[in-house]
Amino acid sequence: MDWLHFALFTLIVFVFVITGVLFFIWYERRGLGRFQLRPGPNRAGPFGLLQPLADAVKVLLKEDIVPALADKPVHFLAPMVAFVPALAVFAVVPFGDGAMLADLNIGILYIMAVSSIVVIGIFMAGWSSSNKYSLLGAMRTIAQEVSYEIPLVLSILGTVMLAGSLSLNDIVKAQQVPFILIQPLGFLIYMTAAMAEINRTPFDLLEADSEIIAGFQTEYSGMKFGLFYLTEYAETLSVSAVASTLFLGGWAGPILPGFIWLIIKIVAVFSFIMWVRATFPRLRIDQVMAFCWKFLLPLSVANLLITAGLVLTGFNEQIWLAVPLNLGLAAVLVVLASRQFRTGGGHAVT
Amino acid sequence: MVLKTEHYVINVGPQHPSTHGVFRLRLTLDGEVIVDVEPIFGYLHRGMEKIAEGRNYTKNIPLTDRLDYLSSMINNQAYCMAVENLLNITVPERAQYIRVIMAELQRMASHLAGIGFFMNDIGAFSTPLLYMFREREKIVELFDMACGQRLNYNYMRFGGVSMDLPEEFLPALKKLLDGMPGFINEYDKLISTNEIVLVRAKGVGILPKELAVNASAAGPVLRGSGIKWDLRKNQPYSIYDRFEFDIPTGEIGDTYDRYAVRLEEIRQSVRILKQAIAQLPAGETMAKVSKLIRPPASETYTAVEGPKGELGFFVVADGSENPYRWHVRAPSLINLTALKEMLLGWKVADLMAIFGSIDIVMGEVDR
Numbered sequence: 001m002d003w004l005h006f007a008l009f010t011l012i013v014f015v016f017v018i019t020g021v022l023f024f025i026w027y028e029r030r031g032l033g034r035f036q037l038r039p040g041p042n043r044a045g046p047f048g049l050l051q052p053l054a055d056a057v058k059v060l061l062k063e064d065i066v067p068a069l070a071d072k073p074v075h076f077l078a079p080m081v082a083f084v085p086a087l088a089v090f091a092v093v094p095f096g097d098g099a100m101l102a103d104l105n106i107g108i109l110y111i112m113a114v115s116s117i118v119v120i121g122i123f124m125a126g127w128s129s130s131n132k133y134s135l136l137g138a139m140r141t142i143a144q145e146v147s148y149e150i151p152l153v154l155s156i157l158g159t160v161m162l163a164g165s166l167s168l169n170d171i172v173k174a175q176q177v178p179f180i181l182i183q184p185l186g187f188l189i190y191m192t193a194a195m196a197e198i199n200r201t202p203f204d205l206l207e208a209d210s211e212i213i214a215g216f217q218t219e220y221s222g223m224k225f226g227l228f229y230l231t232e233y234a235e236t237l238s239v240s241a242v243a244s245t246l247f248l249g250g251w252a253g254p255i256l257p258g259f260i261w262l263i264i265k266i267v268a269v270f271s272f273i274m275w276v277r278a279t280f281p282r283l284r285i286d287q288v289m290a291f292c293w294k295f296l297l298p299l300s301v302a303n304l305l306i307t308a309g310l311v312l313t314g315f316n317e318q319i320w321l322a323v324p325l326n327l328g329l330a331a332v333l334v335v336l337a338s339r340q341f342r343t344g345g346g347h348a349v350t
Numbered sequence: 351m352v353l354k355t356e357h358y359v360i361n362v363g364p365q366h367p368s369t370h371g372v373f374r375l376r377l378t379l380d381g382e383v384i385v386d387v388e389p390i391f392g393y394l395h396r397g398m399e400k401i402a403e404g405r406n407y408t409k410n411i412p413l414t415d416r417l418d419y420l421s422s423m424i425n426n427q428a429y430c431m432a433v434e435n436l437l438n439i440t441v442p443e444r445a446q447y448i449r450v451i452m453a454e455l456q457r458m459a460s461h462l463a464g465i466g467f468f469m470n471d472i473g474a475f476s477t478p479l480l481y482m483f484r485e486r487e488k489i490v491e492l493f494d495m496a497c498g499q500r501l502n503y504n505y506m507r508f509g510g511v512s513m514d515l516p517e518e519f520l521p522a523l524k525k526l527l528d529g530m531p532g533f534i535n536e537y538d539k540l541i542s543t544n545e546i547v548l549v550r551a552k553g554v555g556i557l558p559k560e561l562a563v564n565a566s567a568a569g570p571v572l573r574g575s576g577i578k579w580d581l582r583k584n585q586p587y588s589i590y591d592r593f594e595f596d597i598p599t600g601e602i603g604d605t606y607d608r609y610a611v612r613l614e615e616i617r618q619s620v621r622i623l624k625q626a627i628a629q630l631p632a633g634e635t636m637a638k639v640s641k642l643i644r645p646p647a648s649e650t651y652t653a654v655e656g657p658k659g660e661l662g663f664f665v666v667a668d669g670s671e672n673p674y675r676w677h678v679r680a681p682s683l684i685n686l687t688a689l690k691e692m693l694l695g696w697k698v699a700d701l702m703a704i705f706g707s708i709d710i711v712m713g714e715v716d717r
């Protein structure tokens with residue numbers, strides 16, 4: 001009955017992602033409204049719940065414009081190349097004990113591999129648009145997203161070491177207490193790097209509306225733009241889901257069914273991402289790069305070494321000792337690293 | 351192997367979300383680094399100065415509203431003062447105070463918008479802007495009470511103001527002023543200590559003292575460079591010599607200094623307003639001025655301290671109903687002249703920060 005399992009879970013994953021994305025769009029617009037002392041969308045349906053549907057209809061009905069000098073096949077393929085991997089990540093996210101499309105024993109590796117493909121889609125879009133703003137966005141994509149992969153992977157490796165497995169289901173099961181307590185530094189690095197990966201404020205330099213208009217999306221309209229929009233939210237959903245799974249105990253939790261716990265955790269992580277978006281301005285590309293290479297990378301290596309030490313000595317089994325030790329170490333390391341760190345901003349390049 | 355790279359040209363504007371209207375910059379870039387800038391004006395040009403020479407003096411007041419539309423009141427005031435100089439009109443005390451109240455409110459409103467848009471330019475997702483607009487809205491409500499308009503006020507007249515303040519005006523103003531220090535501290539907390547704002551603004555786009563003077567920059571752009579020059583103190587006009595207030599200055603003239611000067615000026619405006627309310631006398635709000643104005647052949651250059659800097663009107667009268675020459679010294683335009691020096695060597699993202707910190711309104715750049 002393997003085919004039934006796959007068919008059913010593919011459907012579930014698809015419905016989950018699409019409804020999740022629609023919910024996020026609504027939730028973020030309402031949430032940002034609250035942050036910004038304005039009502040937010042509240043006309044379409046109760047509490048504006050039908051707003052994402054109205055947006056979807058609008059986007060579907062819009063004219064699809066392709067610049068005359070664009071590289072047309074690439075321009076056409078780019079949104080799909082970006083969207084499909086964002087969706088495919090959910091194949092290995094467990095919604096309950098073993099409730100996943102594919103329990104890969106290399107789950108995390110799969111996620112890292114598949115989610116990296118999105119970068120190619122974005123670069124294709126920026127490159128093929130025949131627009132200099134898009135080109136700037138495309139160049140920023142490669143610089144930023146490829147760099148941030150490294151601290152991202154290194155921060156995840158900590159949880160992998162603790163759990164002794166690459167399977168997401170095993171990582172959830174291995175969490176006597178949520179890994180955020182034993183890997184606080186790892187979680188911080190993961191969230192920062194992941195927000196850069198999915199192009200969210202303060203790392204939204206790829207589209208940077210006030211600088212390069214919309215970057216790689218400038219020349220996209222209609223449903224192709226809609227796909228990029230969906231990709232962004234699907235990626236946010238996947239980052240929140242992976243963060244919940246790796247650091248917050250995934251589906252594990254008392255009383256309520258597993259997938260409800262997972263959804264609660266996903267929404268909590270997303271709320272944090274939204275809060276950052278509402279508060280911070282945008283960094284500059286060289287500052288973003290400096291932050292990655294000079295701050296996040298050394299920290300994530302330090303985190304990795306410390307975790308390795310913990311696992312080797314068996315300290316991580318002593319939760320009552322490991323939790324305060326890790327929290328303290330994380331605080332000290334962040335303070336020390338931030339004293340050393342310079343963004344390199346504030347000088348004209350001559 | 352050395353890769354062969356080329357500079358490329360990119361047009362920022364005329365329609366770009368961060369050019370504060372229709373302004374065009376032709377940038378030559380090396381990667382993201384700006385190696386050359388050519389600012390191109392004129393996309394909003396309306397021939398306003400020429401139009402003004404074909405209309406009589408009174409009918410030109412509404413034109414001034416449309417120059418820097420974020421500080422219409424101060425534009426009104428400057429032009430009215432210029433014509434009053436030609437006609438030797440003495441403005442009644444109460445009207446003088448009302449003008450100062452309006453001008454300082456307008457300065458606050460303009461700076462609030464300026465800081466808000468600056469934050470938007472460096473990529474804050476509207477939150478600071480909307481917080482600024484919360485207070486700006488209260489000020490606009492006050493203007494609405496006084497003259498029934500929300501943007502182009504057209505409130506001042508030669509010899510005074512078009513009508514006295516309504517009863518509800520002063521209580522509402524007092525309420526605003528009581529809350530204002532708290533709100534300003536809130537902006538301070540949200541912006542001035544924000545790590546990302548600091549790395550984006552500190553040391554970025556420095557305008558040195560000498561250059562600021564040589565470019566005849568004015569307002570927060572000049573004061574941000576550390577030069578204590580404010581027409582309200584240095585060439586007191588109207589009744590500004592009766593109030594106590596400080597002139598804030600920056601240290602090195604970077605983007606952050608220009609922002610900080612603006613924020614502090616809002617605080618100082620609150621101080622002036624409190625004194626003005628306390629001293630506000632009763633009486634006439636309009637001097638006796640004939641309907642048809644024919645100043646004797648003469649000329650005047652009358653300047654006030656606008657939110658963006660020295661705003662001056664050069665009016666030449668030839669004894670007829672229309673001005674012979676009508677010229678505006680618009681601070682936004684003149685502050686832009688140092689733009690190239692501020693931009694070279696910085697990146698595309700800094701362009702928006704630096705440009706936003708100059709706080710221009712295209713309505714007065716292209717007249």
